[in-house]
Amino acid sequence: MPVSPFIAYRNGRLHHEEVDLEQLAATVGTPFYCYSKAAIQSAIRSCRAAFDPLGISIHYAVKANANLSVLRLMAAAGLGADIVSGGELARALQAGIRPEGIVFSGVGKQAREMGQALAAAIGQFNIESIPELELLEGVAREQGCRAAVALRVNPEVNANTHRNITTGVRGSKFGIPLDQLDQALAAVLRSPHLQLRGLAAHIGSQILDERPYRALCRLLARETLRLRELGVEIGHIDLGGGFGVDYGDGRTLAFETVAAIVEQELLPLSLRVAVEPGRSLVAGAGVMVSRVIYRKAAQPPFLILDAGMNDLMRPALYQAVHPLLPLAQHEATWVMANLVGPVCESTDLFQRDASVPASLGAGDLVAFQQAGAYAAVMSGTYNGRDLIPEVMVEGDTSRVIRRRLSQVDLMELEL
Ligand SMILES: Cc1ncc(COP(=O)(O)O)c(C=O)c1O
Structure with missing residues (x-):
């Protein structure tokens, strides 16, 4: 079941706003993060509706998701920022958040x-x-x-x-x-x-x-x-x-x-x-899309994904569970599986005994929900892996808001 109202199956295919996530996967490659602009704006509206009438000022905690495109939405809504480093200060200012609204x-x-x-x-x-x-x-x-x-x-x-x-x-x-x-x-x-x-x-x-x-x-x-x-x-x-x-x-x-x-x-x-x-303004707006690489027989089977703990660290850090949706809608039987990544760590485990469609296997695409906060912002390149892209959807359009950083890009910094 989609948690966010901005995610829905249309003709059996998972859409974020009006964007078909499988088509998006074909253009940006997996894994990737995808945020709904309307979902972030809707969360900001709810937050303001509760706090504005009481004169309570809102400072978005940048650490939850520091992408400039996300910060610009906060700036456009007139929010201040809560920062924890000079780096976050630079981002907040670059995004147009007014300095007097910044708390360090x-x-x-x-x-x-x-x-x-x-x-x-x-x-x-x-x-x-x-x-x-x-x-x-x-x-x-x-x-x-x-x-x-x-x-x-x-x-x-x-x-x-x-x-x-x-x-x-x-x-x-x-x-x-x-x-x-x-x-x-x-x-x-x-x-x-x-x-x-x-x-x-x-x-x-x-x-x-x-x-x-x-x-x-x-x-x-x-x-x-x-x-x-x-x-x-x-x-x-x-x-x-x-x-x-x-x-x-x-x-x-x-x-x-x-x-x-x-x-x-x-x-x-x-x-x-x-x-x-922080979290409450962005978590629900994001999904992380990943592809199953292998289905490995065991009791229950392992679904080995192309996303790992370096891309989404919350399960390893906090035993967090991000509910999974297959990109293609399945009506058939659901079974148990262990969802894991390819990283050489036993903690690279998204969910033990997750409920997945029985036929889910190699090549199939899945989306981890509620992945807009403390997710991409914590990602890294351990095990020689890419820093994965972030995409923002708006209606039926999508835009890469952080491009993929490959090991070739990173090696250039080491020469
Ligand atoms: C000082 C401070 N303010 C705000 C936040 C934001 O918390 P949350 O994202 O749970 O709203 C944090 C997060 O840890 C924090 O350390």
Whole structure:
């Protein structure tokens, strides 16, 4: 069953918007990523419909999908960006995202990246440690400017998601421990080169449970009130992203749910609130199309695909499952198979005991759904493999938005 409404069988052939994916495979070669422009625009509209009326600003987390064509859609919709490196800053600016809408997150910002961001006059640095704050202070002093700072706290709120995408618990590298917050605040307040904007947090990704957001908002509200009593004006809260999407079981976390929690818990304190959604704006817009190379007999059989963990890393990293659709519609019996790639690693496994049409075999094409986020952006060239292309469809047209990078292209860089 297609998860996205922008994917459908027409005359038994899988289409992304109006584009026949098998025909597209014949022109770009497999494997490849394909995104629906309308699906991204629709996700942006839903997000804005939930947050705009409450004045909550939206900063797209570039890490989810950093392709310039995707970023341009965010820029065109007036969204800001959440970045974690100088490279993402360059991409966001190139795509036309306004600098004042850019928030710089991440635990390991380097002086050169801070300098680059200050020169671009970005809106805010989300600072994650006292040494990082000291470095930023020094860079801002050197450049003769003032950096707007939000302190990202580690709220010790468990997001009930996969341990590898949990970021706000004790022992996590992210955020300033609550018992160091006042020391960090004092450092911001005494520097003429730092300007306090407020507090920030991000508790994890693919969160389907609304309760951690409520717990987070309550904690941030409590801290805001405590600090205001001490005479520290906290005017701004950045809640991060993490809103979960449907990977085939029908579960999501609606933007409206988060918006309602913010409205109840934070807006009564006259706070300006920002969110940083990544996955929820792009995951559903993408598929990765791959061809079966072999069907290897076993119990259950292995379907060996031409896509591997270097192309789509989420199953190996997080045991994620991307529900599969054959490009040719099959009515017949479905059986179990293990879906694997050609990479020489046991973790190159897309799904064990996947349900596939009984006749699916060598030469057949399949699409992994919900592959628009943390997918192409994480791809690499391990095992001498190509960096695979990305395509954007719009109605019945398609455009390659990142060309294939072959080993010949890569070897040129090594000579
Ligand atoms: C600081 C920060 N903000 C936002 C996000 C986006 O999260 P998601 O893509 O789950 O919405 C992340 C992702 O890890 C992050 O680290």
